[in-house]
Amino acid sequence: xxxxxxxxxxxxxxxTVIAIEGGKYSPSLEVAFRIARAFGVPxxxxxxxxxxxxxxxxx
Amino acid sequence: xxxxxxxxSAAGTLLIVLIAYAWYSxxxxxxxxxxxxxxxxxxxxxxxxxxxxxxxxxxLLAIRDRDTASDERDRLIxxxxxxxxxxxxxxxxxxxxxxxxxxxxxxxxxAVHILMFSLGFGEVAxxxxxxxxxxxxx
Numbered sequence: 001x002x003x004x005x006x007x008x009x010x011x012x013x014x015x016t017v018i019a020i021e022g023g024k025y026s027p028s029l030e031v032a033f034r035i036a037r038a039f040g041v042p043x044x045x046x047x048x049x050x051x052x053x054x055x056x057x058x059x
Numbered sequence: 060x061x062x063x064x065x066x067x068s069a070a071g072t073l074l075i076v077l078i079a080y081a082w083y084s085x086x087x088x089x090x091x092x093x094x095x096x097x098x099x100x101x102x103x104x105x106x107x108x109x110x111x112x113x114x115x116x117x118x119l120l121a122i123r124d125r126d127t128a129s130d131e132r133d134r135l136i137x138x139x140x141x142x143x144x145x146x147x148x149x150x151x152x153x154x155x156x157x158x159x160x161x162x163x164x165x166x167x168x169x170a171v172h173i174l175m176f177s178l179g180f181g182e183v184a185x186x187x188x189x190x191x192x193x194x195x196x197x
Contacts, residue, residue: 007139011130012131012132013063013064013126013128013132013133014063014127014132015061015062015066015132016063016131016132016133017132018061019132019196022196024195024196024197025132025196027131027132027197028131031131032189057120
């Protein structure tokens with residue numbers, strides 16, 4: 001799946017998908033669940049919590 | 060540059076405000092400074108430069124980019140950057156009030172210029188903060 005396709009499926013801009021992938025933006029719970037749903041997997045399969053930086057990032 | 064519409068919008072607005080206030084500063088303090096009676100024209104001039112600049116820039120940007128959608132990241136960054144703008148404007152208002160009250164306002168028009176500069180610097184602070192947040196992350 002391309003970044004553009006994921007962005008359209010989730011309802012955010014492609015730049016936001018890029019920022020999430022790069023760990024520069026922690027999405028809201030709603031967007032996080034939408035991303036997981038777009039991939040058809042549970043939330044914890046897509047995101048991991050890094051306690052040191054307190055940010056969520058796409059795996 | 061891989062920038063969203065909102066990021067390009069912030070960059071363009073920053074440039075337009077800087078140009079408008081450069082003209083404002085030069086007209087106010089340049090080799091042929093204006094007097095008090097020219098203040099209204101000066102303020103109208105800076106507003107016209109910004110409005111016309113924004114219309115032209117955003118029209119061209121919308122034609123070029125087409126996708127002008129914003130999302131939660133754009134809204135969060137705008138809200139965070141708005142704090143910087145608020146701080147600058149509040150400082151300007153306090154300075155203008157201090158000038159009017161404590162110095163017995165020898166030239167009340169100076170307070171108007173302080174407020175105008177605080178609005179300009181506030182906009183610059185907001186747009187600069189937006190660009191920093193977009194590049195650094197939030």
